[in-house]
Amino acid sequence: MSTSTTLINAPRKRTMGYGAAFNTCLGFLVLVILGAVLAPWIAPYAPDEIDFSAIWTSPGAGHLFGTDQLGRDIFSRVLFGARESLIGPLLLLALATVLGVLIGTLAAWHGGWVDTLLARITDVMFAFPGLLFVVLVIAVFGKGPATAILALALAYAPVIAKFTRSIALAELSRPYIDAYRIQGVSAPMICLRYLIPNMSPALLGYLVVLFGEGLMSLATLSFLGFGAQPPSSEWGLMVQEGQAGIIQGHLWPTLAPGLVIAAVVVAVNIVGVRLSDQLNVKKP
């Protein structure tokens, strides 16, 4: 988690190509989302359509990206796989955001023991580098996309809580909060109606960057066999299934989903950085 966050926080200089890169990335993401939504109508084959007469065909007119070890059309699988690959990170972020914003706001508002507790929980979570906490949860509760998403949400929640806490503290010190207090507006009301909406631009920029990481983490878990299960065509799982073909010289079953993961992550990061800039995020 630390790597890309630090990269994003590092100062950047603006270059001429920045706007063009942003537009290209945004366009690509829109295309991917459209592909995911319209998959049943635009995919030339069903994602699980097995054809033993066309195993490991090269990319060509019949199969845009070729076929895999069961003769399934890779282009169609990537299109359908976009659904699970994109909804997974979205779900995990939604869950982590609800938890994180709740805890973070509470810690900033209440201070005292709630704040200390949050700090301790974050400390302990930082003892589990990378995906280790998620791996532990999966070892206990079993594999599957639901466990992977839940565990990742639990791992991300303290990070979001810490971020929320820092921007909430800055926001709470502003005079309008005191003004509402004096008017007798209740604490939950101030938080829900005024504080959280005012924090949301900063949060949104941060969440877009986390989306790229979430997608990469989920794909990694699926690659290890802990996330999506066959016959799903989640992209990480597709890469894993293509691994056997690599040794026999069949590149496309791995290359196509692998490049799509990389391209989406790059695009999300570029869009996210630009978005955070425009939303004028104060770095914690």
Add this chain to the structure above:
Amino acid sequence: MKRIIGRLAGMLVTLLAGSFIIFMAMHAAPGDPVTFLIGNPEGITPERIAAVRAQYNLDQPVLVQYWLWLTHAFTGDFGTSFHYLQPVSDLMATRLPNTLWLVGYASVLFIILGIGLGIVSAIRRGSRVDSAITGSTTLAASIPSFVTGLLLVYLLSVTLGWFPVTGAGDGIAGRLHHLFLPAVSLSIGALAIVSRVTRQSMIEQLDADHVEAARSFGLAERKLVVRHVLRNAWGPVITMVALVVASMLAGTVVIEGVFGISGVGALLVDAINTHDFAVVQAVLLYMIVAYMLVTTLVDIVHPLLDPRIRARTGKP
């Protein structure tokens, strides 16, 4: 001294909490811990049940169980794997060298390349070379390591036949050959962060007054960089390098899977697939201990290396 003790105490508390979570996870599992620990439902025999109960002291209160497990682990006794029917520490001992080789190899690569690229882009900041380095390393960091690894296997092992497809190799030369692609795949993601920190830290120094003064005396740019800029820029770079190495100690799981290296990470994946929880606990404990030790060590040593910080914080 006070700072060092405080930092060590902090590490111990975090490790205790982390190990407690790793231990208690088995009690959080759905169903009875005995069935969970045996894993394979066909393997439930009265002898097995007795063995599990004895190994984890399940008749004792939970906190006593944890304490016994932890003290045994401290002496290198992680119990017996119910899948391999071997002591877990033996399994770890045979796997650990491969993982340590891989991490060491990858560290050498990313330190030399990352710092090198950082120096180049700092000296030529604002140039095309600078943006090319920043752009390409950031791009490389966004590609999942398993994708990079598999593409390298296809290109250099399958197509060109330069490197073996799987295994960790024997002897020093064999390992250097076998582990080259895994080490490259592992280090590529770290290049961006290390070169970025080096660049940033050096640029701050390049603008400093004493560097300007040295330059006005006509000191050659090369000497200027080596004597005045690099020496002062090490701090953040060393911290970042240590952080990356620490995460690598726990992050070889994916790369070992890609390249079929029988290291600790692959052992963890196998253990999860075979429901071998004693091994899962041991590997996770090793990983968080290694991670915490490296990060704490750097925190402690870093000020000792830098006289400026030493002066600011009083006696070391």
